[in-house]
Amino acid sequence: MNDTIQSLRRDAANIFRAGIDAADPFQAVARSLKADAHQLEIALDLEHPEQKRVGQWSKVHLIAFGKAACAMADAAQQIIPTDCQAxxxxxxxxxENASAVDNIRVFAAGHPLPDDAGLDAAKQVAATVAQAQPQELVLVLVSGGGSALLPYPTDGVSLQDKIKTTDLLLASGATINQINCVRKHLSKLKGGGLAKLAAPADLHALILSDVLGDDLSSIASGPTVADDSRYADAVAVLHDKALWDKIPQTVRVHLEKGCRGEIAETPKSGDPLFAHTGHTLLGSNRISVNATLQAAQRLGYETILYDDHLCGEARGEAEKLVLAAKQRQRQGLHKATALLAGGETTVTLTGSGKGGRNQEMALAFALAAERHGLNGDWVFLSGGTDGRDGPTDAAGGLVDPATVKLIAGAAALLDNNDAYNALKQSQDLLDTGATGTNVADLQVLLILPTDSR
Known part of the structure; x- marks a missing residue:
């Protein structure tokens, strides 16, 4: 590997790290809360600190769930007076992210697929929230991964049946919104269920978003906000993905009962129970993408926002990005250029290999770059801000012009959805370890002018 490529790889990794740092969960909570002996102030918008919610709650019940739960809970318990904490x-x-926190019971659970530990934790959360009284506050700290980590299936549906349904949806290429639509209608907590349990106490959620567009009803499947999707929408998703006949019968029966009105819908917009709830968005993919743009500029790159809502099949989006880079080269690159993106692609599994959407996108980019003749020095990084891409120990991939040459049968490995083992061969796995946050994915493409070597 030549020195130029090594330097580009370091820059790409540093730019990616800047995006992760912008979503630091401890600092985000610390910026949003202020307390004294008499009252608690909660920022409603971090960009407009004058907008705040102020209360003199007798007790504050701290509930945190998601990949950043420990850091968020730690910040909150340090700020809120001890005698006010329930x-x-x-x-x-x-x-991976579990760690001890003062005054907090920490539960570790499965992700991306829920497990029995998550179910036990969800029952504890439900019981705690249900005890909250008027003039008390339930402070909910939400981060990415919350849907899987807090499974509480509705009556008649077992956890294993819900796991199978989730597994099928993940493998089908369904979007996160589609998956959450189904999960909300199989859960006691999602889709406003947690807010329903907290009433008549007040509730406020501090939210670190891993959902593109920051739709609060989709983040962790919206446990504290109204859900305007319906049972019929969940059924439509399963039919659209050709899963209706594959999901467990208990799930079909439950959804059919919901469509017939035999089971209550999730609480909708306008429901009086939301009169005492509030929400603050602490961090998001958009905020982290902006941080990568600033980091690239500081490193001297001409920066181009390629897409701040990147979605679609990972390998297809990789090829589109290669073609966009080729177009830039044809127009003439006069200085080092960074094309930056953020979002969440999908993978429709057809093989039996190991990997995640970011590893798949990185390998697909390397293959497409060779196929389309992307010349000169370049590196491409695609990574999950949580440091865990799919069921692997890597955050994603960081590839360059030599990647494909170092992999035996790269195209066949991609076809088998085996990007992890492919990138392991070329030593192009992106390894950050668990980051303690999650605001979806970031992509960094760095290209030098062809005459700069």
């Missing part, structure tokens, strides 16, 4: 608070996170 003991103990609860944090539910994935196994």
């Amino acid at each position: 003991k103990p608070g609860i944090a539910v996170t994935n196994y």
Whole structure:
């Protein structure tokens, strides 16, 4: 590997890290809360600090769930006076991110597929929230991964049946919104269920978004907000993905009962129970993409926002990005250029290999770059801000012009959805470890002018 490529790889990794740092969960919570002996102030918009919610709640019940739960809970418990905290608070996170927090019971659970530990934690959360009284506050700290980490299936549907349904949806190429639509209608907590349990106490959610567009009803499947999707929408998703005949019978029966009105819908917009709820968006993919743009500029790159809502099949989006880079080269690159993106692609599984959407996109980019003749020095990084891409220990991939040459049968491995083992061969796996946050994915493409070597 020549020195130029090594330098580009370092820059790409540093730009990616800037995006992760912008979503630091501890600092985000610390910026949003202010307390003294008499009252608690909650920022409603971090960009407009004058907008705040102020209350003199007798007790604050701390509930955190998601990949950033421990860091968020730690920040909150340090700020809120100890004698105001209902003991103990609860944090539910994935196994990699679990750590001890003062005054908080920490539960580690499965992600991306839920497990029995998550179910036990969800029952504890439900029981705690249901105890909240008028003049008390349920402070909910939400981060990415919350849907899987807090499974509480509705009556008649087992956790294993819900896991199978989720597994089928993940493998089908369904979007996160489609998956959450189904999960909300199989859950006691999602789709406004947690807010329903908290009433008549006040509730406020501090939210770190891993959903493109920051739709609050989709983040962690919207446990604290109204859900305007219906049972019929969940059924439509399963039919659209050709899964209706594959899901467990208990799930079909439950959804059919919901469509017939035999089971209550999730709470909708305008429901009086939401009169005492509030929400603050602490971080998002958009905020992290902006941070990568600033980092690339500081490193001297001409920056181009390629897409701040990147979605679609990972390998297809990779090829589109290669073609966009080729177009830039034809127009003439006069200085080092960074094409930056953020979002969440999907993968429709057809093989039996190992990987995640970011590894798949990185390998597909390397193959497409060779196929279309992307010349000169370049590197491409695609990574998950949580540091875990799919069911692997890598955050994604970081590839360059030599990648394909170092992989035996790269195209066949991609066809088998085996990007992890392909990139392991070329030593192009992106390894950050668990980051403690999650605001979806970031992509960094760095290209030098062809005469700059």
